[in-house]
Amino acid sequence: MAKKSLALSKVYGLLEPGPVVLLSTARKGKPNIMTMSWHTMLEFEPPLIGCVVSNRNYSFSLLKASKECVINIPSVELAKKVVKVGNCSGREVDKFAAFGLTPVAASQVQPPLIDECFANLECRVVDTRMVNAYNFFVLEVVKAWIDPARKDARTIHHRGWGAFMVAGETIMLPSRMR
Amino acid sequence: MAKKSLALSKVYGLLEPGPVVLLSTARKGKPNIMTMSWHTMLEFEPPLIGCVVSNRNYSFSLLKASKECVINIPSVELAKKVVKVGNCSGREVDKFAAFGLTPVAASQVQPPLIDECFANLECRVVDTRMVNAYNFFVLEVVKAWIDPARKDARTIHHRGWGAFMVAGETIMLPSRMR
Numbered sequence: 001m002a003k004k005s006l007a008l009s010k011v012y013g014l015l016e017p018g019p020v021v022l023l024s025t026a027r028k029g030k031p032n033i034m035t036m037s038w039h040t041m042l043e044f045e046p047p048l049i050g051c052v053v054s055n056r057n058y059s060f061s062l063l064k065a066s067k068e069c070v071i072n073i074p075s076v077e078l079a080k081k082v083v084k085v086g087n088c089s090g091r092e093v094d095k096f097a098a099f100g101l102t103p104v105a106a107s108q109v110q111p112p113l114i115d116e117c118f119a120n121l122e123c124r125v126v127d128t129r130m131v132n133a134y135n136f137f138v139l140e141v142v143k144a145w146i147d148p149a150r151k152d153a154r155t156i157h158h159r160g161w162g163a164f165m166v167a168g169e170t171i172m173l174p175s176r177m178r
Numbered sequence: 179m180a181k182k183s184l185a186l187s188k189v190y191g192l193l194e195p196g197p198v199v200l201l202s203t204a205r206k207g208k209p210n211i212m213t214m215s216w217h218t219m220l221e222f223e224p225p226l227i228g229c230v231v232s233n234r235n236y237s238f239s240l241l242k243a244s245k246e247c248v249i250n251i252p253s254v255e256l257a258k259k260v261v262k263v264g265n266c267s268g269r270e271v272d273k274f275a276a277f278g279l280t281p282v283a284a285s286q287v288q289p290p291l292i293d294e295c296f297a298n299l300e301c302r303v304v305d306t307r308m309v310n311a312y313n314f315f316v317l318e319v320v321k322a323w324i325d326p327a328r329k330d331a332r333t334i335h336h337r338g339w340g341a342f343m344v345a346g347e348t349i350m351l352p353s354r355m356r
Contacts (some may be wrong), residue, residue, distance in 0.1 A: 011305025017335035020197010040218035157195035175340040
């Protein structure tokens with residue numbers, strides 16, 4: 001893995017554009033992955049993220065029990081695998097093995113990083129008060145990794161029912177917004 | 179305005195890709211606009227959206243008091259105006275007048291739609307329990323509008339400090355995810 005540590009102050013720039021991500025969780029050393037698009041930044045630093053993990057998903061119970069996860073950001077080259085991950089359940093499938101994804105030990109949490117993703121955010125659940133109402137977990141990013149050669153990787157963005165927008169060009173505007 | 183009603187079941191497909199949006203609010207008939215990127219879907223139907231409106235923003239007090247807003251989705255053609263809206267405060271500037279944006283009466287809420295945006299979501303605040311902790315409001319979309327000629331408009335996605343990713347091509351994959 002050619003990844004380097006990313007300053008926590010820069011995490012929001014990865015998630016704020018709205019990419020589809022892969023959430024890795026684990027229980028008793030057995031990892032799982034789910035595809036996720038319902039997430040938002042809640043705070044810049046320490047980076048807080050709110051995300052919906054449906055209680056219909058196998059990952060819900062793993063996340064609720066372990067209170068740890070990794071948000072892995074795939075680029076368009078992984079799009080077919082991202083869809084396959086989303087089309088099945090960890091109750092029946094070992095998704096790392098089935099889809100040829102490589103688990104790499106995280107530094108702060110038990111669930112593994114997905115090596116093929118260009119960025120990985122190690123997270124702890126810090127607030128579960130909205131889980132009952134909305135399946136909404138608040139995560140704090142405790143460690144972030146990025147492949148410096150792929151920091152402008154083209155992400156994918158879910159439009160629904162098989163349609164994904166692929167990230168286009170980046171333009172610069174005279175914004176004073178962080 | 180050439181806009182038509184959009185089924186509420188289709189709203190998530192507009193926001194899930196993560197576009198920058200313009201939030202319109204109003205108090206005593208005086209509207210304001212803010213630029214916003216920290217939002218996520220919370221439920222498909224009725225569509226629930228969670229979003230962060232910082233208590234440093236003028237819009238915070240308007241939203242908290244009126245409990246109504248409109249989420250307006252701009253395309254890249256409006257990018258320069260979107261940045262100008264984000265660079266100033268409604269405390270000092272009438273943003274509709276200053277930036278040549280056209281308010282149009284909404285059907286269900288007091289704040290106006292922004293005519294130049296290709297889609298508009300009329301919203302009511304339905305949960306304020308996370309406002310103190312995270313400035314996080316839960317909105318229900320009660321009416322949605324779209325310009326049918328621009329339903330594939332290219333949105334902009336904030337990467338931080340003036341960098342915006344412009345939505346690229348849409349690809350189709352064999353996903354069973356709604």
